[in-house]
Amino acid sequence: MSSAGEARFRVQAPNSLPRAIKVIALDAVGAAATDRLAAGGWQQAAFFHALSSGALRDFFGRTSAVDDEVATADLIVMVAGPGGQAHAAATIGRACSARRVNTTGLLVSNAADPGLSKTLAQLRPWSLMVVIADSDEYIGDMMTALRA
């Protein structure tokens, strides 16, 4: 039974361990969003740009391999805008698939943007969840909700 009184007696001990969330910008729209977010002082999140070389570069300018970052992640969030410049999605997606790491594809775009389908075609095969948000403000709220 649940009642207001009963609900007060819920166990208050921690019920989860921290998760590592890695946010990877796939194009210029994603880069602008992740750079803004990276300055936010997150406890459990790291932010990267996908480079044309296939490597990742973090907020401090350090480069690393996709496989290495995926290996230590619980969730990979790939961020892109419309227009079909999310080429790195396949490389990152394959690495996540091989290691069974969950993926979210986050498109910052109006749902009616004509360039949406091109990016969706790149993200869909590699995303277990796809979000189309009008504004990159959403990413911060999503990260907070996921305890990043």
Next chain:
Amino acid sequence: MLRKEQNDLLTQTGPGTAMGRMFRSYWLPALLADELPENDCPPVRVKLLSERLIAFRDTQGRYGLMDEFCAHRGVSLWFGRNEECGLRCSYHGWKYDVSGQCVDVPSEPEASGFAKKIKLRGYPLVERGGVLWTYMGPPEAQPPLPEWEFIMVPPAHTFSSKRLQESNWLQAMEGGIDSSHVSWLHRGDLDSDPLFQGAKGNQYNLNDARPVFEVAESPGGLYIGARRHAEGGHYYWRITQWVMPSFTMIAPRGHHSVHGHFWIPIDDDTCWTWSYDYHPIRALTTGERDAMRDGKGIHVRYVPGTYRPLANKDNDYLIDRVAQKAGRTFSGVDGIAMQDASLQESMGPVVDRTRENLVSTDNGIIMARHRLLRAVKAFTEKGVAPPGVDAAHQKVRSAAIVLPPDVPFTEGARDALIARPEVAPASV
């Protein structure tokens, strides 16, 4: 998770609260029209947004919704006499019209004009589509009447019910947009419920138990798409609409009626779950109406004489562990509505969202909270009317549709997601 202050902001809807003020921007379903079936019928107690109100239908058929308590000594007007165009308090005979204006104080000389100085807070109450709608906000901001499709179709096309839900409105509403629970909690009902069975789309559901979800913002709220594999590399999409603050429309199945919900706060611990079924282009059959009255689909059976579900928390929702073990139901609770309500009520009246651990498939819930928080901030700080007030946001439909793999569902189903009179719903 939400911070405590965010959780409080979204779940508290009483007078003076930010969310309560935002709710008061909308026309809200208050009663079924059947609850006031004839002129001068008995009044009905109604609690909405933490205010105790009384509804009545006067001698001329006008509806009124006002403060439940007489301005004289605070007696409940539920004991009042509904006669001669007003509700008269049984204690000393003070009488009120449908606006809450006192029109007679028998102990005072009529010529004194005393009655004109007494007025209870009253709200408009209007019948549309078999539902009585009220607007509880400032009169100068009253929007046009609601235009949800289920109340605009002919009466024979539509059926509405309501049930008491013993939880805060937000966790009930979040259940309505949490598409990922369907494959688990309701897995036994697609083939057995008369309001769902037989649709081709059911096979897509059963053949692909791991849908991929896509969430996109709509003008009034969200589109929540669940994508499954169909023939020839195509995708079968089930697209749910959420319109702020608490309207949902679930994707239809085959030739069946379209259905969905409103969740309206009674107070912070309880809400009304409104459930509607309608078909845009045909009358509901007798069999469909009988099934809905019998608690099938998204409706429930009641404790006689009430709107409390027959299966409720005081009888452990009539849980059947044998049916659970045999796989006839996943949770042991019978019926889609009470499968949802039992679990949502088990979370406690207001779930502590600081302790939850959301995952990526919860993005529909996360984005709904994000939009609600944005809307309540804009409404409170700048007076911006929230999404869902505009009638254009109400003329929406859910859809079940098969699309090529590279098409955004918002584009491929664009026309199907808009309510158009006498056009069949997109359904598989």
